[in-house]
Amino acid sequence: MIEKPLPIPDGDSDVFWQGCKEHKLLIQKCEDCSSYIFYPRVLCPNCFSEKVEWVQSSGVGKVYSFTIARRPGGPAFKDEVPYVVALIELEEGVRMLSNIIDVDVDKVDCDMPVEVVFQVEGDFTLPKFKPRAI
Amino acid sequence: MSIKRAAAIVGVGDVELEKGKVKHGHSVLQIQAIAAKRALEDAGLSKDDVDGIFVAGLWGLPGIGSFPSVVVSEYLGIQPKYTDSTQIGGSAFEAHVGHAAAAIQSGLCEVALILYGSTQRSEKSRTLAGRPPVLTAQYETPYGLPSPAGAYAMAAHRHMHQYGTRPEQLAEIAVATRKWAQLNPHATMRDHLTIEDVLTSPMICDPLHLLDCCLVTDGAGAIVLVSAERAKDCRKKPVWVLGQGESHSHWSIQAMPDLTVTSAAVSGKRAFEMAGVTHDEIDVVQIYDSFTITVLLTLESLGFCKSGEGGDFVSNQRTAPGGDFPLNTNGGGLSYAHPGMYGIFLLIEAVRQLREEAGERQVKNSKISLVAGTGGTLSSTSVVILGRD
Known part of the structure; x- marks a missing residue:
């Protein structure tokens, strides 16, 4: 059994991964230009301001695009296939990569509404998404 | 300059x-x-x-x-x-x-x-494993995205969703490219190929089948x-x-601004302006074909057709030998060879075409050739326009 690759946190991401442990999806917002930012950075990639603050995302969004992995993304994911990897567009406007779980893989489609769920993986809690009833 | x-x-x-x-x-x-x-x-x-x-x-x-x-x-x-x-x-x-x-x-x-x-x-x-989960890859690798196929597959799904592009249109590219490979004695894959063969080949990352993916050589x-x-x-x-241009819009696929448009829109524009030629003046085209979708998005981003029209553009074997848009004339990364960073072979084939050294696959009277490379996960592009006297 090969262990799955887990994040190696750093100065940008410590707060983000700690938030996931507390079931909070934290993203950043620039105090100067009001842009939302993901992944976390030391400055705003829109206006270069260093006044970036952590805010909690609603965790609600939709599938921008997705794929069904029929072959694993490395040996650690061999037992998972088929599984869905997707780009989620959060309602704040930022995109993040994740998995869609608790779903029939063939029912996933672009623009499908989803919401965040937190899944423990080793010493980490990863934000994943499931279909959202609307 | x-x-x-x-x-x-x-x-x-x-x-x-x-x-x-x-x-x-x-x-x-x-x-x-x-x-x-x-x-x-x-x-x-x-x-x-x-x-x-x-x-x-x-x-x-x-x-x-x-x-x-x-x-x-x-x-x-x-x-x-x-x-x-x-x-x-x-x-x-x-x-x-x-x-x-x-x-x-x-x-x-x-x-x-x-x-x-x-x-x-x-x-x-070569494996489909992602990169070590450090720095910006820590937000990607833990989710098991097959690399790079999964990222290109997401681009294909988005294009299909926005424009109604169909798997058989992507398959047209693989089939036309194989026909060129059949004319190249050095190509790795030279067996006859049909659209049905592509569509029934094993799914790797939906919607990309095995035969939508380049070789590993x-x-x-x-x-x-x-x-x-x-x-x-x-x-x-x-x-x-x-003329030449280069650009990149992102590294990780989650940072790509629009999954249907590559930075060839920027690098291609500069190359065309520098060369002072129009699309109609290009005789033979070499486009990076890591996946069939790479070709389709690049054709659109370069302006050979409008956004969303790439599927129609490549239909009816238009890019095959005898078609009016000769493309990837050595058999491409899909059928000739793909050692991981394929871009140098696009240039080599363009030169052989312009020198009329391409044997059976020679496109007659080629004077101007466009070469469009793509790297990463639709991340970087560079376009070169070449011409002979």
Whole structure:
């Protein structure tokens, strides 16, 4: 059994991964230009301001695009296939990569509404998404 | 500022493959040396003429491969006056052509050697695993995205969702490319292929089937670029660099602004403006085909058709031999060879077409060729427009 690759946190991401442990999806917002930012950075990639603050995302969004992995993304994911990897567009406007779980893989489609769920993986809690009833 | 006609390609070289592997168990440095010698012989130049070196690759990592232009120069016995290891993925060599032409125009070097090699197939080093989950990859690798196929698959799904593009339209590209490979004795895959074959091949990452994906092979290539002055004394007629552009919009697929538009919209625009040619004047086109969707998005981003019209554009085998848009005439990464960073082979084939050295697959009366490289996960692009006298 090969262990799955887990994040190696750093100065940008410590707060983000700690938030996931507390079931909070934290993203950043620039105090100067009001842009939302993901992944976390030391400055705003829109206006270069260093006044970036952590805010909690609603965790609600939709599938921008997705794929069904029929072959694993490395040996650690061999037992998972088929599984869905997707780009989620959060309602704040930022995109993040994740998995869609608790779903029939063939029912996933672009623009499908989803919401965040937190899944423990080793010493980490990863934000994943499931279909959202609307 | 323009580098138009500042430099010409006067030599190309590569190595033969057997079932996608280099012969005699050659190492990645051996095959680059063989390709370099062949390209210099093709140009009628010697090793001692080379004063600029441009190398990118994914060999020798972690380790000496971090310094490819330095390591390769040492192996070849070259001490350059200009050195460049620009690494932007598979489009690096199109960028090298622009950088070399600019260096030649500035008088910083006169004879530039661009080199690439890979023994990924022989070494069985290629997997679908993501990159180590550090820095920006920590937000990607833990989710198991097959790399790079999964990212390209997401682009394909988005294009299908927005524009109604169909899997059989992507398959048209794979089939047309195979027909070119059947005319190239050096191509790895030459068996007859149908759209049905593509659509019934195993799904790798929906909606991309096995036959929507490029091959995994070894390979090596070399290109010699010289100043206009030096071109007069070379063995072969010059193939001029008329225009070049480069750009990148993201590295990780989650940061790509629009999954249906690549930065070829930027790099292609500059190349066309520099060359002063229109789309209609291009006779033969070489577009990076890591996946069928790569070709479709690049055609649109370059402006050969409008956004969303790529599926119709490639239908009815338009890009096949005998079609009115000859594309990837060596058989491409889909059927000729794909050693990981394919971009140098696009340039080599464009030169062979413009010199009328392409044998059975020759596109008659080709005077201007466009080459469009793509690297990473639709991350970087570089476009070169070449022309003969």
